[in-house]
Amino acid sequence: MNTYVERPAAGLDCVWQRSSSTPTVGRVVPDGCTDLIWSSTGTLFVAGPDTVGHVTTVGPGEIFGVRFGPGVGPSVLGVPAHALRDLRVPLAELWGRSAALEDALAGADDPCEVLASVAQDRLRAAPPDPVATVIARSVHMSSVTALAEDLGLSTRQLHRRSLDAFGYGPKVLHRVLRFDRAMKLAWTGAPFADIAHRTGYADQAHLSREVKDLAGVPLGQLIRP
Incomplete structure (x- = not known):
């Protein structure tokens, strides 16, 4: 069974969760947004703004994400959006390794809340242009x-x-x-x-x-x- 759910979060486009019991092939298309994503396998990465669609394969498990509306991502991530265009980048390359964040995500009942809280804190410290x-x-x-x-x-x-x-x-x-x-x-x-x-x-x-x-x-x- 495969499910995808979005819900609102203050200052963000949304938070979202995808669950899959089998490998799933999908297509991601440009929307002007940037996502911070954590998977149940322990991978924590950023999906930059896309210029073209691309096919992705998602293995069994759960993926949690926060989506930043157009123009918001750079304030959270600390790099200009063009540096992430059409890329998938480990968060550690931008922030350095964060064992505390990764431990919090692994132990959370709702990893989306953890990701949203981190993003909202950074937005308060550095609002978007x-x-x-x-x-x-x-x-x-x-x-x-x-x-x-x-x-x-x-x-x-x-x-x-x-x-x-x-x-x-x-x-x-x-x-x-x-x-x-x-x-x-x-x-x-x-x-x-x-x-x-x-x-x-x-x-x-x-x-x-x-x-x-x-x-x-x-x-x-x-x-x-």
């Missing part, structure tokens, strides 16, 4: 030049701040966030043409091309149970 919030909220509404002017930045400064916060420049960030909105609608069963209209694609064909480029498979295959 406030400009990142504005970029994520506005990138789909403005041209890069207009957004930079609104923020009082040069386009080069905007690109650098975006790379540090999200792992992407503004144009790629727009593509990824629009794709993520489309995926959320697709999972509700909304018609593909309606999804394209509601998320700002020129038409259904445009949506299909973007899904294939970013996820690596057609939309219908991507959301197949």
Whole structure:
């Protein structure tokens, strides 16, 4: 039996838990987020922001994670997002070996609470770049030049701040966030043409091309149970 559950956590996109009784193959697609993940085998690592989809194989056991919304991860992890783009990195490479954290996770009834508490403490000590919030909220509404002017930045400064916060420049960030909105609608069963209209694609064909480029498979295959 395989299960996946998400639940809210203050300051974070969510915490999540995946349980599997057999090896499971899945596809991870770009969403602009970064995850801190611990597995019941004792592996503790970071999944950086992705630019393309990739296939993963999960063995039997449990995996626990906290997901940081776009622009939040760097404050927790202490490195710019572009340093983790398309990578899976042991947390020890970023923070050094933390036996206390690993022991707490191994002994916890709910490892998600342990991960969330550590992340929330680090966010209180180093809040995310406030400009990142504005970029994520506005990138789909403005041209890069207009957004930079609104923020009082040069386009080069905007690109650098975006790379540090999200792992992407503004144009790629727009593509990824629009794709993520489309995926959320697709999972509700909304018609593909309606999804394209509601998320700002020129038409259904445009949506299909973007899904294939970013996820690596057609939309219908991507959301197949």
